[in-house]
Amino acid sequence: MTGSDFSGSVPLGRRLVVETLREEASVWLFVAKTLLAIFVTGWIAMRLALPSPSTAMITTIIVANRQSGMVLAKSFYRALGTVAGAGAAIGIVAAFPQQRDLFLVALSLWLGVCAGGATLYRNFKAYAFVLAGYTAAVIVVPVIENPPGVFDSAVARLSEVLLGILVSGAISDVVFPSRVRDVLRRSARGQFSDFLGFVRGSMEGAIPRDAMENAHLRFVRAAVTLEDLRSSVIFEDAETRARSNHLRLFNQRFMAASTSFQSLHHLINRLKRARRDRAADALVHLYAPLGEALEVPLEAGEGARVLLPRLLVARERMREDAVEVRAGFADEQDLRDFETGASLLLRFAGELYDYVDAASTLQAPRIVGGPVERVRFDRGNDYLGAGIATARTTLTMLVLGAFWIESAWPLGSSAMLIATIFAGLFAVTPNPTRVTRDVTYGYLIGMVLGFLCHFFVLTQLDGYGLMVAGVLPFLVVGVMLQASQRWGGIGLGWALGLLYILAFKNHQVYDPAHFINDAIAQIVGLMSAVVSFIVIPSAIGSPWLRRRQLAALRGQVALAAEAPLPGLRHRFESVNHDLFSQVVAQTEPGSADSRALIAWALAVHETGRALIELRHDMARGELPPTLRPYLEGVLATLARFYVKPDPASYLLARDAVATAIAGVCEHEGHRHLLEHLRLVRMALLDGESVLAAYMPDTPPAKEIAHAS
Amino acid sequence: MPREIALGDALVPGLLVLFVLALLALWLLDWLAGRFGLYRLVWHPTLFRLAAFVCVFGAFALFLN
Numbered sequence: 132m133t134g135s136d137f138s139g140s141v142p143l144g145r146r147l148v149v150e151t152l153r154e155e156a157s158v159w160l161f162v163a164k165t166l167l168a169i170f171v172t173g174w175i176a177m178r179l180a181l182p183s184p185s186t187a188m189i190t191t192i193i194v195a196n197r198q199s200g201m202v203l204a205k206s207f208y209r210a211l212g213t214v215a216g217a218g219a220a221i222g223i224v225a226a227f228p229q230q231r232d233l234f235l236v237a238l239s240l241w242l243g244v245c246a247g248g249a250t251l252y253r254n255f256k257a258y259a260f261v262l263a264g265y266t267a268a269v270i271v272v273p274v275i276e277n278p279p280g281v282f283d284s285a286v287a288r289l290s291e292v293l294l295g296i297l298v299s300g301a302i303s304d305v306v307f308p309s310r311v312r313d314v315l316r317r318s319a320r321g322q323f324s325d326f327l328g329f330v331r332g333s334m335e336g337a338i339p340r341d342a343m344e345n346a347h348l349r350f351v352r353a354a355v356t357l358e359d360l361r362s363s364v365i366f367e368d369a370e371t372r373a374r375s376n377h378l379r380l381f382n383q384r385f386m387a388a389s390t391s392f393q394s395l396h397h398l399i400n401r402l403k404r405a406r407r408d409r410a411a412d413a414l415v416h417l418y419a420p421l422g423e424a425l426e427v428p429l430e431a432g433e434g435a436r437v438l439l440p441r442l443l444v445a446r447e448r449m450r451e452d453a454v455e456v457r458a459g460f461a462d463e464q465d466l467r468d469f470e471t472g473a474s475l476l477l478r479f480a481g482e483l484y485d486y487v488d489a490a491s492t493l494q495a496p497r498i499v500g501g502p503v504e505r506v507r508f509d510r511g512n513d514y515l516g517a518g519i520a521t522a523r524t525t526l527t528m529l530v531l532g533a534f535w536i537e538s539a540w541p542l543g544s545s546a547m548l549i550a551t552i553f554a555g556l557f558a559v560t561p562n563p564t565r566v567t568r569d570v571t572y573g574y575l576i577g578m579v580l581g582f583l584c585h586f587f588v589l590t591q592l593d594g595y596g597l598m599v600a601g602v603l604p605f606l607v608v609g610v611m612l613q614a615s616q617r618w619g620g621i622g623l624g625w626a627l628g629l630l631y632i633l634a635f636k637n638h639q640v641y642d643p644a645h646f647i648n649d650a651i652a653q654i655v656g657l658m659s660a661v662v663s664f665i666v667i668p669s670a671i672g673s674p675w676l677r678r679r680q681l682a683a684l685r686g687q688v689a690l691a692a693e694a695p696l697p698g699l700r701h702r703f704e705s706v707n708h709d710l711f712s713q714v715v716a717q718t719e720p721g722s723a724d725s726r727a728l729i730a731w732a733l734a735v736h737e738t739g740r741a742l743i744e745l746r747h748d749m750a751r752g753e754l755p756p757t758l759r760p761y762l763e764g765v766l767a768t769l770a771r772f773y774v775k776p777d778p779a780s781y782l783l784a785r786d787a788v789a790t791a792i793a794g795v796c797e798h799e800g801h802r803h804l805l806e807h808l809r810l811v812r813m814a815l816l817d818g819e820s821v822l823a824a825y826m827p828d829t830p831p832a833k834e835i836a837h838a839s
Numbered sequence: 840m841p842r843e844i845a846l847g848d849a850l851v852p853g854l855l856v857l858f859v860l861a862l863l864a865l866w867l868l869d870w871l872a873g874r875f876g877l878y879r880l881v882w883h884p885t886l887f888r889l890a891a892f893v894c895v896f897g898a899f900a901l902f903l904n
Contacts, residue, residue: 199885290855297858304885369873369884 157197157309158614164306165195165610168299169630170599176294177595177637182287185635190295192626195303197614200311200367202303206296207366208255212262213292216245217285219263220270228278234271235532241267243525246555247517254362261555264524266292268551272544304367312368315360319378322353322385323435323490330392330483331425340819343396344729350389351732355712357382358705374493381489386704388482394737394810395475401817402468410468413456417473420445420452421480435491442487446480453477467809474806478744516676523667524554531659542652549656554663564664566620571657573609573624578650580605580625581632589633590641598635605629628653674724680714681728684735688773691739692766696746703739707732730821735773737814742766745807755798761791765808772825781815781825788812853903861896868895 168191176184194205219241227234245264249257270288274280329346361379365372395414402411424445427437453473460466531550535543553570557563588601606629612622632650684707691703711732749762768784792808795801815822844853868891871877878884 286851286855290852293855293858301889305883305889308885369869369878369888370876371873372870373873 158611160307161197161614162607162610164302168302172295172298173635174595175298176291180637181291183291183636185630185633186288187291187295188635189627189630190292191299192630194296194299195613197309198311199303199308200363203300203366204255204363205258206300208259209262210293210296212259213266213289215263216266217270217289220267220285221281223267224271224278224281238268238271239525239528239532242528242551243521246524247521250517250520254359265551265555269548272548310367311360311364312371315364318357318360322357326350326385326389327425331422340400343393347393347733348729351708351711354382354386354708377489377493381493383701383704384482384486384489386708387700388479388486390704390736390740391475391479391482393733394740395479397737398472398475398813401813407465407468410465413469414472414476417449417452417456417476420448435487435494438487439491442484449477449480471806471809475810515679519667523663527554527659527663542648545649545652546656549653550659553657553660564661567661567664569620570624571661573621574628574657577609577625577628578632581629585633585646586641586643677714677724680710681731684710684731685773687735688739689770691742692770696750699743703743707736727821734814734820734822738769738811741807741810742769745804748804758794758798761794765791776825778825785815788815854900857899858896861892861899864895865892
């Protein structure tokens, strides 16, 4: 709203200039902070006479990010990983001090396991695994001829990395920090107003299917982004950490409400398609109080709190209306459709209330009340993908190690180290081959510049201040590139290559032969990392993995049907969202793959939720023993159909649901079960959903009429 | 307290151990401050946090003399 006012009063050209300048300023601030961190770290490390100040300086390059919360989060996990890696290094050396071959095998295995662990997590947790892997190699490889030295090596590495982390953390957090907290707030508010706006805007009833799919996509992205941000911000802001559980709860309720909302609209769409306009219109009419309750300008500063009483009133009105409308139905069929929809609508109203309630607690200035309900955001992990990463890293290390031993290459250790670091660092990116290639180019540039800097500039200079002045011109462009999206890889490689090859020490050595040999070894290491990614391609993004992820998504229905009930709602929602967003990130938007995926996700979401509600109702009430087998039949056949969809099991599932509906109708007092069953039934018979491919050729309109 | 601390049979620089301890202490302080919203009373929370860390680490380091 304010944006359009703004553009009206200020000329476009000036706005463009202001925005460009702001962007430029933030890039230069990043460059200045990073350079400051690098050189302060180097200075302290030299004053403390650490064995390799360049390691500490490289650490600051690796954790550099424009946002302080990201730096702190990455630093935290880097520290964790380094400590674990140091422990593993000492353990490996202690186990095989004399046998170099066994020792290399053990090291490769450790690296592989860490790389595999890294693919199981997203965020910076993956990074901790990577670090645990290559830190062990960094500590162990240089002392391979001298096992007792491992302890000193570990302590030195720990001190250097921790120093780098401390300095870059302090500088990024204190000097003109740019906060992720603000981004988190913005995106939480955005999620809230976007969702409420969508709910308000859909009062007219039917939303076209593709609009619904897009909205679903947007909501899923919002939920996952919020969770990612939350996990970084807790390092930056103590207050957000205290509210972290509230935020999780907020996100979970968001997911629950958006799923119910989807189901509701699909139901209305289906009724319209089946020409059951009376029931559909009655539902849309019933929905109206909710839309009216949300008709409040939220920017007034009062926040979500004002909505709560209005929602309560609306829910009450909906209940009353429902009774009234129900009395007006003459047709049995219409009545059933309406009841199914009305119960869904009331469920949605309840979930919406909970969601707004969570939002208003978050907006409250003080943290009120005791502990909140603990919820977790579960992730959908693929263990086979992790296995591939493990195998690739282990194999790369074994091949390089064997080559090193066989060729007795003096600088083989250097090549091995670089390969380890890069194979680990980039194993978790979506397109490791490209990223590693970019970094390799950057690394080459950095090393050529490093050669010039080392032998033509640094030899002329004396003292730390002059050294900084001498290195700065070579480094600054690399760091600047790091800030950009497109050239980030090259910039990272540039800065790393330069600092790595300069290898600052208190007693700088100038030996061209060693310099060039080392450079060659590092290039070989980088190349082997690239080759390993090409030879054993990462499963991420491949059709094979997408099929597996799709299968995992469908398997969620089986989870909903079979997993133990406590906490199942949260688990189902969060794993669903995580899986879905993983696949969305890896498919071309608008492609056939992507559309199939979204269609499946909607079906899984809807059916899974209905099954969970059904199971909750089954657990709550007393079921007649004759009824239970029918309901269990529904759960089992649906789970089987979704795990392995084919026409035969589709028919089984459809018949099981029909039988269960008939069974429940025969018993008095179990009508609440019917609503979930009918919902499942309608989802199964939806001729426009992805399930249509498994249906026998009967017109859907007739089916719906026949169904309930 | 000696300058180097023996963990098992290995000598670790005392400063490194104290550094980790100081980080833990800071974490605890941070948690308390966040829980009760104390950072609202401070002009520059992160600077305050850094200063608190320096004080804690410095106080610990005095043990080494």
